[in-house]
Amino acid sequence: MRERSLAIRSFTDLANPTRFVALAGRLLPWLASLTVLLFAIGLTLCFTTAADYQQGETVRIMYIHVPAAWLAMMGYTVMAASALGTLVWRHPLADVAAKCAAPIGAGFTALALVTGSLWGKPMWGTWWVWDARLTSFFILFLMYLGLIALNRAMDDAGRAAKVAAVLILVGFVNIPIIKFSVDWWNTLHQPASVLRLGGSAIDPEFRRPLLVMALAFTCLFFTLHLAAMRTEIWRRRIAAMRRQAARGAASA
Amino acid sequence: MMALYLRDLKLATRAGGGALTGILFFLAVVAVVPFGLGPDLKLLARVGPAMLWIGALLASLLGLDRLFQAEREDGALDVMLMQETPLVLVVFVKCLAHWTASGLPLVLISPLLGLFLNMEPAAILATMLTLLAGTPAITLIGAMGAAVAVALPRGGLLVSILVLPLVVPVLIFGVSAAYAAVEDPAPFLPPFLILIAISLFFAVIGPAAAAVALRASSE
Secondary structure (H helix, E strand, O other): OHHHHOOOOOHHHHHOHHHHHHHHHHHHHHHHHHHHHHHHHHHHHHHHOOOEOOOEOOHHHHHHHHHHHHHHHHHHHHHHHHHHHHHHHOOOOHHHHHHHHHHHHHHHHHHHHHHHHHHHHHHHOOOOOOOHHHHHHHHHHHHHHHHHHHHHHOOOHHHHHHHHHHHHHHHOOHHHHHHHHHHHOOOOOOOOOOOOOOOOOOOHHHHHHHHHHHHHHHHHHHHHHHHHHHHHHHHHHHHHHHHHHHHHHHHO | OHHHHHHHHHHHHOOOOOHHHHHHHHHHHHHHHHHHHOOOHHHHHHHHHHHHHHHHHHHHHHOHHHOOHHHHHHOHHHHHHHOOOOHHHHHHHHHHHHHHHHHHHHHHHHHHHHHHOOOOHHHHHHHHHHHHHHHHHHHHHHHHHHHHHHHOOOOOHHHHHHHHHHHHHHHHHHHHHHHHHHOOOOOOHHHHHHHHHHHHHHHHHHHHHHHHHHHHHHO
């Protein structure tokens, strides 16, 4: 009987946190094992494929750098979609989703920046260049950190979410700028070579591990995001219970 | 609307208003630069436009967190939320008043500071023009941060951190336009037009977002 009432028939049913937690609990082990499997395949491919004739072994950094950068942008897109959910449909889980995506996205952004820097030293001869792609990505990192700080500065989770949602949506302007910065400006960072009109310009030898790693990173993102959302829901529930208990103790 | 504009302007220019503080801060930042870089006149002339821009940016961020805070404290904000005039318009007028009181003086005083930094007349004029076009964008973006700060128990510094990433494009195009006027190969007009476009863009987005944030935080 209880199982039936918790069945999810449509997207709006996800609004019930209890249903969501149940679904997340069922999905998480599968997603986690899929992530591990994909990483096992991806990392093996990374280290068995040929080295680039020009870049040598450093080309392997790309298999981490590029997926991390993609996921950093996707993380922000997920946040923006959740922010829209908070403001337009007042979906109760949207603010949880937005709040939990921020630290994960910030982690991927930091990973992309660090790996890019490590690759840049031997290839470009410098750790950091202020070109359009790097600068806009650094701004993305700053925005993630600012949003985390904003969420932490407020006590009331509901109000924090609404205010943060406004900022998330305005900051979303940055995402297309990052994507097209290499086309609009003449940058040191190379232009897009995998996802572009007229087919991919990258050799299949390098594309295969890259795509597997991208899938692995995506699974990792959703695993972490689901787990974080579940934790956040539990945390809010515990806070509410504590408040209730305190009120009960005060009136007794 | 006119009444609101004049009221805000009066409040800002009276004793205890933030307008004068901003100018003094701008002056102090620019005065500190020669101590940091050394009094090499050629070097100062070269970094001049950038220093003026950074000083103006920091000075206009300084007073922003008070944009709605005082209204919040004396209850005027609730009246603004309840009246029939669209909140977006109210926010826009408040931004305009704030800019007239604190942004415009920065623009007007920048030629004087340019002389301190040994800048050429053309560079001074270009910097002043770009500041005139760019500082409204800073105020309009900052209004969003100020609206967010209303909900915070202790806003202040966090506003600057939230707003700073968003103002970076303004700074980039402002400085590049100012430099383009002095150095020959780069054209002045394209970055300047983009700067104006950014200001106009945020004249629409900024007040709208600030209004949403104000409503959200006052519920």
